[in-house]
Amino acid sequence: MNFAPVADVNTNPENPVIGDRSYGSDPNKVGALIQEISKGMQDQGVCSVIKHFPGHGDTSFDSHHDQVVIHHDIERLRQIELIPFEKGIQSGADGVMTAHIKLPNVISEDLPATLSEEILTDLLRKELGHEKLIITDAMDMKAISKYWSSSEAAVMAFKAGADIILMPASLDEAYNAILEAVKNGEIAEERLNESLQRILTVKLQRNILNGHKAPLDPQTVLGNQEHKDIIDKINQKAGYND
Numbered sequence: 001m002n003f004a005p006v007a008d009v010n011t012n013p014e015n016p017v018i019g020d021r022s023y024g025s026d027p028n029k030v031g032a033l034i035q036e037i038s039k040g041m042q043d044q045g046v047c048s049v050i051k052h053f054p055g056h057g058d059t060s061f062d063s064h065h066d067q068v069v070i071h072h073d074i075e076r077l078r079q080i081e082l083i084p085f086e087k088g089i090q091s092g093a094d095g096v097m098t099a100h101i102k103l104p105n106v107i108s109e110d111l112p113a114t115l116s117e118e119i120l121t122d123l124l125r126k127e128l129g130h131e132k133l134i135i136t137d138a139m140d141m142k143a144i145s146k147y148w149s150s151s152e153a154a155v156m157a158f159k160a161g162a163d164i165i166l167m168p169a170s171l172d173e174a175y176n177a178i179l180e181a182v183k184n185g186e187i188a189e190e191r192l193n194e195s196l197q198r199i200l201t202v203k204l205q206r207n208i209l210n211g212h213k214a215p216l217d218p219q220t221v222l223g224n225q226e227h228k229d230i231i232d233k234i235n236q237k238a239g240y241n242d
Contacts, residue, residue: 001047003097003135005037007084008057017064018057027080031087038093045206049135050088051097053124054113055081059101064141067112073105086128094202095133096124098162100143112143115153120161133198138167145169151177159187163195 009030010022023030038048054077059068072081085096098114106118113119114136124130136157139145144153154165154174158181168174181187203209221227 001049001095002041003049003051004041005034005048005050005088006052007031007034007050007088008052008055009080009084010057011080012058012060014060015057017059022057027083031084034084034088034093035091038088038091042092042094042206047094047202047206048088049095049097049133050085050093052099052101052137053085053096054099054101054103054106054119055085056099056101057081064143066146067102067143068100069102069104071105072103077103077106082128085124085130089128089130093132094206095135095164096130097135097137097166098157100137100141111156114139114144114162115148115156115160117160120157125161131198133164133202134162135164136162136166139165139174140167140169150174154178155181155186158191158195163198 006018006021006023007030008018008022009027010018010020010025023033034050038050041048055070056068058070058072058081089096098120100112100114102110102112103119104110107113107116108118109116120134124134139150139153139157148156150168150170150173154168155177157165158178165174165178178187182189182192200209
């Protein structure tokens with residue numbers, strides 16, 4: 001699994017966290033690249049996870065360090081930020097990673113997208129039709145961990161619609177909180193099984209459950225000279241000198 005490509009549209013040149021991780025400022029061009037990169041990865045048996053939903057491209061602050069607020073309304077998101085995610089979902093991306101951003105003109109509650117049912121279930125699942133995995137961004141980032149405990153945040157994200165809770169500040173607290181929420185009925189076992197089925201379905205599609213092993217060890221391949229030569233060619237074609 002690769003937590004890539006970045007589907008954020010880089011509309012803010014002062015963005016401190018996305019920047020050149022984005023493929024550009026044109027949502028349709030970004031979307032076209034997202035589709036092809038996701039397909040390419042998954043053709044090679046690597047799960048593609050597009051991020052950071054519903055779009056972290058127009059921020060002036062970094063959610064690694066504190067809360068980030070975006071004041072766009074839903075129509076702006078549909079016209080710009082959501083386009084690459086729609087295209088990635090249409091191409092069959094195995095996962096979508098959430099953003100820890102607040103959208104007060106979209107969400108009725110004072111919550112980051114990662115913890116919002118309106119974003120994860122209503123917008124991502126129902127409106128955009130994403131049926132595969134929803135994975136949170138790292139839950140130890142300050143936009144989450146500064147305001148909610150690992151147990152609170154894990155349960156909230158799961159109830160909002162997430163399937164995988166990534167990197168909680170305390171794995172034990174997050175795990176036990178979800179377990180307890182299932183036991184006491186706060187989270188239905190049926191809801192737990194929905195996430196389990198999505199995880200197993202993706203593993204099956206990527207030949208993980210049948211004992212298939214990748215022909216190459218990424219640790220011995222990534223960053224080799226052949227890859228560096230390809231990067232140089234891409235940069236030259238794109239007009240970059242660095």
